[in-house]
Amino acid sequence: MLGQLCRYLRAAGYDTLLANDGQPDRILLQQCHDEGRFFLTQDQLIREHKAARNIALILPQGNTDELAAILGTHFHLDWLDRAFTRCLVDNTPLLAADAVSAARVPPDALRPNEPLTVCPLCERVYWQGSHFKRMHARLARWQAENT
Numbered sequence: 001m002l003g004q005l006c007r008y009l010r011a012a013g014y015d016t017l018l019a020n021d022g023q024p025d026r027i028l029l030q031q032c033h034d035e036g037r038f039f040l041t042q043d044q045l046i047r048e049h050k051a052a053r054n055i056a057l058i059l060p061q062g063n064t065d066e067l068a069a070i071l072g073t074h075f076h077l078d079w080l081d082r083a084f085t086r087c088l089v090d091n092t093p094l095l096a097a098d099a100v101s102a103a104r105v106p107p108d109a110l111r112p113n114e115p116l117t118v119c120p121l122c123e124r125v126y127w128q129g130s131h132f133k134r135m136h137a138r139l140a141r142w143q144a145e146n147t
Contacts, residue, residue: 002018002040002041002042002059002067003018003020004064005040005064005067005068005071006018007088008064008068008135008138008139009071010086010087010088010091011083011084011086011088011135011139012077012078012079012080012082012083012139013081013082013083013084013085013086014077014082014086015037015086015091016086016091017037017091025043025045025046025049025052026049026051029046029049029051029052029055029056030051032055032056033051033055037055038055038056038057038075039052039055039056039057040056040057040059040071041056041057041058041059042058042059042060042061043058044058046058057071057074059071065138065142068142069142069145069146072142072143072145072146073146076146077142077146078143079139079140079142079143079146080139080140080143083136083139084117084126084132084136085117087119087121087122087124087126089119089122089124090119090121090122092119092120092121092122094117094118094119094126095117095118095119095120096115096116096117096118097116097117097118097125098118101116101118101123101125102116102125104125105125105127109127109129110127111128114127114128115127115128
C-alpha cells in the first residue's frame with residue numbers, strides 16, 4: 001500500500017522498513033515497539049490492537065504527495081537534511097563508492113567530480129542522474145510546503 005511513500009522516506013534519509021512478507025499485524029506492531037519505530041498503515045482495523053496505541057499512524061487513502069504532507073506535518077520531517085543517505089531498495093546506510101563500484105557506472109552518466117555512493121549490502125551504486133533529480137525536486141517541494 002505504502003511502497004512509494006516508503007521509498008521517498010528512504011530517499012529523505014529516514015530509516016524505513018516495508019512490511020511485505022505477510023507477517024501478522026501483532027508481530028509487526030511488536031517489532032515497531034521493540035525498535036522504537038512508528039507503524040504507518042492505511043488499514044483501519046489496526047485500531048483494534050492495543051499494541052497500536054502510540055505507535056500506529058493510520059493514513060487516509062491518497063496519493064504520495066498527500067500522504068507526504070500528512071507525515072511532514074505530523075512528524076515535522078526535514079525532507080532534505082539527510083537526503084540520499086540510504087539505499088532505496090534495502091534501507092542500508094550508503095557509503096562513499098570505491099573505484100571498483102564507480103567503474104560499474106556508465107561513464108556518460110556521470111559529471112566530473114560527481115559524488116557516488118554505494119550500498120554495502122546490495123552493492124547498488126547511486127549517482128545524481130535524472131532519477132535523483134526528479135526525486136530531489138519532489139523532496140524539495142515537500143520541504144517547501146512544510147515550512
